[in-house]
Amino acid sequence: MLAAESGSSQMSKGIYMHAIGVDIGGTKIAAGVVDENGKILAQTRIATAADDPASIDRSIAQVCATLAQDYEIGAIGLAAAGFCSPDRTSVQFAPNINWREYPIAANVRALLGLDVQVPIVVENDANAAGWAEYRFGAAHDATDMLMLTIGTGLGGALVINDQLVRGRYGVGGEVGHMRVVPNGHTCGCGHDGCWEQYASGSALVREARAMAIKQPAHAQLLIDLAGGSVDAITGPLVTTAAQQGDQFSCSLLSELGRWIGEGAASVAALLDPEVVVIGGGVAAAGDLLLTPAQDAFLSSLPARGHRVEARFELARMGNEAGIVGAADLARL
């Protein structure tokens, strides 16, 4: 049940109890009812079409209506892969879905029915996932966090003084586009040398393939795992090989970790976080990635010896982080 404006005290209590979080992807929408401890009580998902925002609106409304049948809901949070307006009503721009100054919260509200008065907010998906780690996951006991989501690209989230950093215009936390190498690798964003080009799954695969061509003997296990084709080397294969003790693959993860740690040290110069959380698909490598990242971080940290050093943690919230974080942010 979605708490309406005319809600009883029971309903307003609901605001503090259950919220729906909706993680809007390019091909599917995943949503869940999240309690105030970050636990998902019910979950659903639905396929969707990236090229049709209106259809996405309808899918969102549909999953919300479904989940609200069995739970009293106090708020709805939408996690969107795009720049969100600071007032949390619209997606300003998205790279993969055709959202341009798109009033997604109002649209969903209209579809749900005008009597539904619970807060509906939209948040950047990486920020939502980071918030989930901050509230219920690897950083639950921290006040200042740098979250790095290392998938194909490098996303992230920042929490400072217990507050999510959305940025003045909703574009904060784009850590992957901090420049780490002047005149470096060209990024999809049009600039050169972005951190993402050195600390991401794509970077790992690029280096793995290049090194496998240069040093095929050393890369033999990795090439075998890839069915004999250098072009078939993937990030998960590097992790698999490394976990089997393959020195070549361990070196690749170590180099990736070095870029993660060195970049994190630059962030720490600015923000002095308490914890750096490493998530995303590449985090499956675990300590093979975390240890070199932390070593490089400590080696590069300014004023080391005169400060408390941030600790590194693996993310704990898994793929549901976006749902949980969006729901929790909607309650605030």
Add this chain to the structure above:
Amino acid sequence: MLAAESGSSQMSKGIYMHAIGVDIGGTKIAAGVVDENGKILAQTRIATAADDPASIDRSIAQVCATLAQDYEIGAIGLAAAGFCSPDRTSVQFAPNINWREYPIAANVRALLGLDVQVPIVVENDANAAGWAEYRFGAAHDATDMLMLTIGTGLGGALVINDQLVRGRYGVGGEVGHMRVVPNGHTCGCGHDGCWEQYASGSALVREARAMAIKQPAHAQLLIDLAGGSVDAITGPLVTTAAQQGDQFSCSLLSELGRWIGEGAASVAALLDPEVVVIGGGVAAAGDLLLTPAQDAFLSSLPARGHRVEARFELARMGNEAGIVGAADLARL
């Protein structure tokens, strides 16, 4: 008069009215009474010795007592060039004064007399100066600010969501030690490639002298201003020459501005500020520095065209920024 615990309502009103700000330098202490609009009502200064923290304590107490004779004081803020504890009581470490885990607030309180119960806090001096710009200066209408203080080195301050970023352990805002060039110029901090090595008065002088040796014909005016000696070229001389239209000096400021702007774009990727304030001695170059900085910022800004761009401003609070900021932070 320093409001004591037994203060009347008049005294507690004073908390919201006047505070003392003390800017502790290596050779002198400057202090002032600051009203709630950031105006300095009275000011004093005293010479001091960097190698004697106890003597500095006494000097601080002395200037506070002097200023308190004519004003009712609700709080005292100390601006110190060092890492301050998050609880704002101690200086953890300072590069130029022999403070190590030093309880400066308690010491000053003891010297002022145990019946003085006004808050006494210590803040990093760059943070205090930045706070003054945020509250009363170039960023007074903004919620999110990056302040860059470009003197011999590169200091800074960050305000996010209307809050000063002190960092979890009091070491936030060390913007000058974000790495911008891997394997770059060695920094005094022991690391390589820090932003400070490219965007500071020292960098300007280093480049000016190197270029003057390489291209003496182009550098003629600048060398003349330096009395014929390349080694006598200073930052202010570069600014003077540039203001006279000297192309060589304009290029040097332009290159400095480029590094400022490109680094600021990296910070903007993380924090999406509303305004970038440029202060410090080098800011005397005005638009000769600000324009290339802004151009480079815009050229390097990720997702440009899909976001509101931060504006650039020159600092307005002058040398008293530390006093004003420390006083104002003490009131919070």
Add this chain to the structure above:
Amino acid sequence: MLAAESGSSQMSKGIYMHAIGVDIGGTKIAAGVVDENGKILAQTRIATAADDPASIDRSIAQVCATLAQDYEIGAIGLAAAGFCSPDRTSVQFAPNINWREYPIAANVRALLGLDVQVPIVVENDANAAGWAEYRFGAAHDATDMLMLTIGTGLGGALVINDQLVRGRYGVGGEVGHMRVVPNGHTCGCGHDGCWEQYASGSALVREARAMAIKQPAHAQLLIDLAGGSVDAITGPLVTTAAQQGDQFSCSLLSELGRWIGEGAASVAALLDPEVVVIGGGVAAAGDLLLTPAQDAFLSSLPARGHRVEARFELARMGNEAGIVGAADLARL
């Protein structure tokens, strides 16, 4: 007439007179009879297929036989876009034609007839073109030359002590793959940061398009010349716009020139050449490229003031440089 082993004294004189140069491209073969002053007396060309080395052999033999009908020929030089064996008989490897340890000289000799005993040699095409500049063009009065051929990629040739630098194994002069930026732009060769990625027509186009996206207002003329499409911007359009005084395009050429000059200074640290010759399609920009290249070279030259500085020259031999150089090298 191809001088046979049984050649009269008239024929042996021919060795010092006329030679055939053959420039083997991916889609066509251009050949000419070249006198000892580097003048082309007759010229012919023929289309060819890159994927059929045997057919290329036949085409070469055909153009040689045709040209030999009217001239007494003392030597034949083949210019090939690949790594040539130090004994000048084979192409070891080529990126665009399927030559692998390919005995091209012997093949052509067999097709021409076993009684033809004139020397037939194969040389790298960039080396041949550079040799033509050294012997008859922009460096004709020099003993030590760096030639840079700036087309889509960055090729080059080196002459030291009046000798062409082929390298111990025939792979010398690959100047475009000197690394100028650690962890820089990925090169087609599989490495990162090669000079070619910063000093080539491809680099010019990459930067032009990226900057046009970032600063569309500044790039207006260039975008207009490209029919309104950033993706249609080409190197010749940049040159055209720059020649019309377009500041944006001049800056792009200036930046390209800077990378050329800075890299050339590194080569000069090793080799101390007398002249740097700039050729290839991008050299059409003339002084708009040459002047910034030379400025950057001088700014970056080690020990400047204690040495004679290499001069910069535009190439003079045009598209026939490969023919002339191959012919002349065959006579040696």
Add this chain to the structure above:
Amino acid sequence: MLAAESGSSQMSKGIYMHAIGVDIGGTKIAAGVVDENGKILAQTRIATAADDPASIDRSIAQVCATLAQDYEIGAIGLAAAGFCSPDRTSVQFAPNINWREYPIAANVRALLGLDVQVPIVVENDANAAGWAEYRFGAAHDATDMLMLTIGTGLGGALVINDQLVRGRYGVGGEVGHMRVVPNGHTCGCGHDGCWEQYASGSALVREARAMAIKQPAHAQLLIDLAGGSVDAITGPLVTTAAQQGDQFSCSLLSELGRWIGEGAASVAALLDPEVVVIGGGVAAAGDLLLTPAQDAFLSSLPARGHRVEARFELARMGNEAGIVGAADLARL
């Protein structure tokens, strides 16, 4: 006996037999009689004063006269730490001795007596040492060599097509000033990012000390060897610790080797040498340096797999290389 112009056939035979090589250092002169196999038959040395070129002339003449008492001498070669004129008569400039356009060969000849007509030539000392390796040492069977002398700085020599590369104006072979990092470490030469700043004993010491401060626990053995003081860490101590199996010191040598190998790969792109000879004091580390250098070279070598790869060798001629090379070059 110095062979005079009126020399008998016995004397002219001497030209092909014995030559004097003189290695002119800042504090001493070492000289020897060298036979045509590079063997030193007699040797002497004398202290000297760097600030008095005339006194150095006299010392040179004196050691030559002494050595000539017992041997018939056909030529005299002087190895000087400076830029030498291409005609091998003068030192154009030297950083440590006050030679400016200094006619050292004529001066020495005048002091030896006008009837002495043997050739007297001056060569750059690094070139002379490299030539000794090429003729009689690690590269004696090669035609194309890159010699790297890794002492405090990074010197070198190039032999191409069996010829020493002096450069058009006598300034060739300054390999240490090839730029490897744009905006990198400032070099004593006034430029930034020179190879010498990354591949030299000074670089090793700088990194060792910086890392020892950052990671004192890991650096314990090295700090102990340095008597407890990070500032007392030297290159030889790093080598000693590495030879004892110290992981931290091995990593430092490995990183040094990486820069050596990566830079050598850039040289190989230009020159395709047959052998890279590593000499100088740092070469005492042997395989601990050579192996990572070679690995990095191979990883960075363009077109690997399609070329023969240069081999790496340690220098063999020791401290006498300058004497031997200067003597041998004087015979040419």
